[in-house]
Amino acid sequence: MAISKPVLFLGAGAALIVVVAISGQDKASSASPTGCQVVVTADVLNARDVPGGQKIVGKYVKDAKIDAQPVVENGFRKIAEGKWVSAQFAPPVEGAKCGP
Known part of the structure; x- marks a missing residue:
């Protein structure tokens, strides 16, 4: 039994959409380049510019x-170079890799 070209193209298009959707979910779950993400x-x-500054x-x-970065100093978590927030008010989101 032969499959018509329009049916074949529709099937291939649907498969492509599924693959793109799945790969997009993977990127969303690891949105942070360091794997560490916190919630305010x-x-x-x-x-602050420095921990406790x-x-x-x-x-x-x-x-x-x-x-965020997986670095905490004196109760402050490093967000980026020259940006620190109180770790007390920025706990890691569930599943984040923010270190110990």
């Missing part, structure tokens, strides 16, 4: 998910 639990969380270099709102 404070109403507003200030980012006075200079505010950014702000994050409650429930924001932030890519």
Whole structure:
């Protein structure tokens, strides 16, 4: 039994869509380049230039998910170079690889 070209193309297109959707889910689950992502639990969380520093270099709102580094110093988690937030108010999201 021969399969017509339109049916063959539709089947191949559907398979491609499934493959793209699955690969997109993989990227979403590992969105952070380091594998560490945190969620803000404070109403507003200030980012400081150094752990415990006075200079505010950014702000994050409650429930924001932030890519982070697996580094904590003196109770502050490194978000990026020159950006630190209180680890108390930025716990790792479930399944994140943020270290011990």
